Amino acid sequence: MSLPGVIIDASNVAATRKRPWPFSRVVEVRDAWLRDHPGTAAIAVLDATVRPFLDEQHLVKQAEREQWLEVHQGDADDRILALAARFGAAVVSSDNFRFARREHAWLQGSDSRVWSVRRVHGRVVFSPRHLGVATDEEIERDRLHKLDKAGLLREDAEERFRCTDPTGTCLRGGAVLLPRQVNKDGNRWFCRSCGYEAVEVVVEPPVPEGLDTGPVLVTVQHGYAVRATVTVPPQGLTLGRASRSRPGTTDVTEGLGADRAAEISRAHLRIFLDDDGRPLAEHLPENNASFLNPELDFEGLPRTARLAAGTPYALEDGDELHLGPGTVRLRISNGARTGDESGSEYAG
Structure with missing residues (x-):
């Protein structure tokens, strides 16, 4: 049998805004990955607390019989990362795994091992996750948050x-x-x-962040100064430099000097929604640049994680995009707005 080339976070992949969650989504993702990576194998890990909330239980049992699904009784995230480290495999999940960056240093700044999956017009699309480098404070915060959440979940499959x-x-x-x-x-x-x-005691399964929340919001910053917040509409959003010839483009350069504004293309970046209402980003021009969760140099400018033009990249809650040399920053959030300090909102 071929060594596993990918570990699929089954709970994360199956999750939708509606219950029960269809396990067929996991099957589709596995099949799509194997088509793209022939000669490899895939393992899916399912949190035992999630199994009762899945639809299509016959597919779950079939996957277990075929031995590519593991229903894990403990912390599924830890098992997923342990298998990925053991086999040098990729991971398909929308989780950023900040809580595990100390134990798994290969996650820090990773742009090739962790992949998000989206459905666009019914088609499964994979995109690499630019995870960025987490600080010690971020790692500790997420570690404590995970421990707090774990106290509310069953650690085994026994009835309680x-x-x-x-x-x-x-x-x-x-x-x-x-x-x-x-x-x-x-x-x-x-x-x-x-x-x-x-x-x-019936325990609700853990829901991936961003699935059961409000609209996708983009906070526009010039450096660290917040300029405005934009809601991504169903038809998507094109962001760039103001131009009378492009009335449908949301201007993110207002307030910048001419030299800095010129580093942003008239149609620089498109943010659009997949079939589940989750965001993706696409860098549009061949010139200029966009970066996703980049490492910064001593001057605070991005030096890694540049996006290829015309390629969709999945965005998760908390991701940050840098446009041009990094003067314009876009922060992605899923959920109800908690208040915009700038007090303004662009018209899309």
């Missing part, structure tokens, strides 16, 4: 229950119970300590 003792006298009152701590009578369960009914 909660005692409903209304008196507060049960030693286990309000605590989460394992199957060995309850008695079953027909379709009902009862706490062994006090005899009161115990109800099953």
